[in-house]
Amino acid sequence: MIYAGNMSHLLSGLLKESELAIVAQIASAKRNLHGARFDTYIDKVIEVLKVKCPEVNKLTSPELRDVVAMVDVWGVESRGMMKMLTDTCTGCGWCCSQTSTVIVDLEDTERISRQLRKKRDELFVSDGKYWHIKRCCPCQWWNPRNGHCLIYHIRPSTCRWWPLQVNEYGQDTLHNATECNYSVMVLVYKVIGALQASEQVQ
Numbered sequence: 001m002i003y004a005g006n007m008s009h010l011l012s013g014l015l016k017e018s019e020l021a022i023v024a025q026i027a028s029a030k031r032n033l034h035g036a037r038f039d040t041y042i043d044k045v046i047e048v049l050k051v052k053c054p055e056v057n058k059l060t061s062p063e064l065r066d067v068v069a070m071v072d073v074w075g076v077e078s079r080g081m082m083k084m085l086t087d088t089c090t091g092c093g094w095c096c097s098q099t100s101t102v103i104v105d106l107e108d109t110e111r112i113s114r115q116l117r118k119k120r121d122e123l124f125v126s127d128g129k130y131w132h133i134k135r136c137c138p139c140q141w142w143n144p145r146n147g148h149c150l151i152y153h154i155r156p157s158t159c160r161w162w163p164l165q166v167n168e169y170g171q172d173t174l175h176n177a178t179e180c181n182y183s184v185m186v187l188v189y190k191v192i193g194a195l196q197a198s199e200q201v202q
């Protein structure tokens with residue numbers, strides 16, 4: 001799937017013509033990286049979007065898919081949107097209990113090991129490129145009795161920013177996790193904001 005075709009008229013209030021190709025490239029790269037999982041995520045966002053903002057039904061399906069994929073990696077600032085929509089997290093615990101890999105940075109491994117007075121290799125493992133939490137799915141620090149994180153105040157930066165990630169282009173984007181209501185709803189409202197800015201919807 002290649003994004004970008006003729007989206008300029010839909011996102012004209014948000015994107016300059018010169019930015020369109022860059023955004024399309026970033027969106028396509030994300031789709032190529034995640035494949036069917038990304039498509040499922042976009043489908044889920046569109047399903048909710050049609051309920052929250054029926055005016056999007058005037059767009060064709062390909063147009064809507066392109067807009068959602070492109071706004072994900074651009075558009076209304078993701079971090080600001082996340083702060084506005086913190087209550088969309090249902091506390092389902094999927095992120096801590098079902099994610100198979102949690103990548104952390106070097107500073108996380110040093111800080112958490114020091115605070116817990118453990119050797120780094122007891123808590124984290126390296127694949128040669130990235131450090132990961134050693135026991136995941138569920139995470140070793142997830143408390144299944146109450147769904148809380150046992151190290152919440154010193155949790156890794158990945159967990160602080162979930163469901164946000166920064167891609168190789170340095171753009172904020174959302175994890176394509178259909179199970180995460182937070183991830184879906186943040187993108188739904190980002191798209192509505194983008195279309196309002198472009199005067200495509202009221």
Ligand code: SF4
Nearest residue numbers: 096139141142149159
């Ligand atoms: S460290 Fe805490 S917030 Fe991060 S995945 Fe584990 S339980 Fe969840």
Ligand code: SF4
Nearest residue numbers: 089090092093095180
């Ligand atoms: S998966 Fe998403 S909705 Fe569920 S607890 Fe994690 S952040 Fe909240």
